[in-house]
Amino acid sequence: MKDKISKREAIFYSHKMAQLSKALWKAIEKDWQEWIKPFKLNINEHHILWISYHLKGASISEISKYGVMHVSTAFNFSKKLEERGLLQFSKRENDKRNTYVELTEEGVELLEATLSEYNPDDNSVLRGVLPMTEMYGKLPEFLDLSALIKEIYGDEYMEILERSLESIETDSVINQPTDLETYKKQKPKSS
Amino acid sequence: MKDKISKREAIFYSHKMAQLSKALWKAIEKDWQEWIKPFKLNINEHHILWISYHLKGASISEISKYGVMHVSTAFNFSKKLEERGLLQFSKRENDKRNTYVELTEEGVELLEATLSEYNPDDNSVLRGVLPMTEMYGKLPEFLDLSALIKEIYGDEYMEILERSLESIETDSVINQPTDLETYKKQKPKSS
Numbered sequence: 069m070k071d072k073i074s075k076r077e078a079i080f081y082s083h084k085m086a087q088l089s090k091a092l093w094k095a096i097e098k099d100w101q102e103w104i105k106p107f108k109l110n111i112n113e114h115h116i117l118w119i120s121y122h123l124k125g126a127s128i129s130e131i132s133k134y135g136v137m138h139v140s141t142a143f144n145f146s147k148k149l150e151e152r153g154l155l156q157f158s159k160r161e162n163d164k165r166n167t168y169v170e171l172t173e174e175g176v177e178l179l180e181a182t183l184s185e186y187n188p189d190d191n192s193v194l195r196g197v198l199p200m201t202e203m204y205g206k207l208p209e210f211l212d213l214s215a216l217i218k219e220i221y222g223d224e225y226m227e228i229l230e231r232s233l234e235s236i237e238t239d240s241v242i243n244q245p246t247d248l249e250t251y252k253k254q255k256p257k258s259s
Numbered sequence: 260m261k262d263k264i265s266k267r268e269a270i271f272y273s274h275k276m277a278q279l280s281k282a283l284w285k286a287i288e289k290d291w292q293e294w295i296k297p298f299k300l301n302i303n304e305h306h307i308l309w310i311s312y313h314l315k316g317a318s319i320s321e322i323s324k325y326g327v328m329h330v331s332t333a334f335n336f337s338k339k340l341e342e343r344g345l346l347q348f349s350k351r352e353n354d355k356r357n358t359y360v361e362l363t364e365e366g367v368e369l370l371e372a373t374l375s376e377y378n379p380d381d382n383s384v385l386r387g388v389l390p391m392t393e394m395y396g397k398l399p400e401f402l403d404l405s406a407l408i409k410e411i412y413g414d415e416y417m418e419i420l421e422r423s424l425e426s427i428e429t430d431s432v433i434n435q436p437t438d439l440e441t442y443k444k445q446k447p448k449s450s
Contacts, residue, residue: 073398078379080427081398083309085384086287087325087420088401091408093284094327096277118274134278136285188269193276196410200403207264207272208407210279212391212399217282219387229278236271 095192102190107182112137112145117171117179120155122235123228125170127163133221134228143167154178183239286383293381298373303328303336308362308370311346313426314419316361318354324412325419334358345369374430 073081097111104114115135120126126134132142146169149155154175158168171179188194200208218226264272288302295305306326311317317325323333337360340346345366349359362370379385391399409417 073379073385075377075379076427076430077398078382078385079374079377080424082287082290082379082382082384083427084420084424085283085401086291087423088404088408089280089283089287090327091412091416092276092280092404095411096273096280099273100277136281183270186266186270188264188266188273191269191273192411193273193407194264194269196407199410200406207268208403210276210403212401213279213283213404215391216384216387216399217279219390220286220383221282225282229275232278233271233275236267236274239267 092193095196099190099192103186104182106185107178109178109182110145112141113149114179114182116142116145116149116169117154117175119232120169120171121176121179122232124235125158125168127166127168129166130228131169133225134232149175283384286387290381290383294377295373297376298369300369300373301336303332304340305370305373307333307336307340307360308345308366310423311360311362312367312370313423315426316349316359318357318359320357321419322360324416325423340366 100111100114104111107114109117112135115137116131119131119134123130128139128142128146131137131146132139135142146155146157150157150169153172155169155171158170160166160168197208214226291302291305295302298305300308303326306328307322310322310325314321319330319333319337322328322337323330326333337346337348341348341360344363346360346362349361351357351359388399405417
């Protein structure tokens with residue numbers, strides 16, 4: 069099939085995808101920075117805490133893959149978080165080769181505090197999908213985007229994403245009712 | 260509608276979008292870096308050349324908006340490109356307030372050389388959409404993604420994207436036949 073795409077089409081298509089993708093990520097990055105600014109964390113640090121929290125501990129290699137950051141970035145920011153007492157390094161009995169990190173009690177508290185402070189109204193993506201959500205009657209699923217990421221990054225990436233999302237489904241901290249929660253009373257989430 | 264989304268759903272959704280979006284952009288960024296490395300350009304510099312080329316000159320403000328980079332980033336890298344003799348600054352008669360840049364002959368040559376060197380086979384996105392392209396019989400359009408970016412960035416962003424894409428449609432440099440071009444003989448592009 070690719071052989072049937074002209075070079076012009078290929079440049080056209082990849083330029084369009086580059087523009088859309090850069091624009092989306094920059095909007096998400098900006099919101100993310102604003103969200104965690106009060107906690108004196110940068111995005112990499114918050115991402116590491118988040119991944120370790122949701123995966124109940126993670127190897128540096130998992131953080132690197134799933135966080136889409138270099139291994140050295142994952143390691144160096146994990147070190148900084150360790151210095152702040154937010155996570156600790158360990159080896160696992162059945163896997164001596166990899167370095168694992170897990171959150172300390174302070175790390176869990178800080179990560180949960182960021183989740184409590186999360187305000188959906190400040191989120192460009194959630195605001196941006198509103199018209200589609202009204203049109204479809206549900207949040208748009210971006211299935212093509214998921215399929216593309218699965219092709220590029222492989223099944224493992226999608227599996228970690230699923231595990232991480234399942235964990236959000238059952239987090240007790242997010243269960244705490246908010247002013248928005250009342251609207252969902254009729255359809256309670258299992259936990 | 261947003262009022263009917265629980266905080267859990269909002270976190271779930273925005274986390275998923277953040278992961279997909281970061282993964283997509285990082286893959287595109289990596290391919291882009293590899294593509295232009297032989298030309299001693301970074302992505303910001305190439306993006307500025309590309310925008311100025313396709314818009315037949317652009318203001319720093321247009322480059323900043325469309326390139327999704329800070330005005331200072333757009334200005335500083337434009338300065339570097341000027342020092343290399345690849346673009347020049349100017350004011351326009353009907354708009355004295357904004358600084359415009361346009362490519363020099365050397366800038367045009369360099370940008371066109373990068374386009375000539377572009378190899379669709381090295382592109383993760385093009386490889387990644389192959390299964391969908393075979394399934395749909397055409398390249399997936401990511402309409403939800405376009406709709407979302409239009410909501411977040413507004414009509415102006417999409418208009419510049421369209422202008423830039425139209426320019427790719429008519430670039431004579433990309434018209435040069437490649438080994439892939441033969442497959443498209445039956446459906447020639449107007450130019």
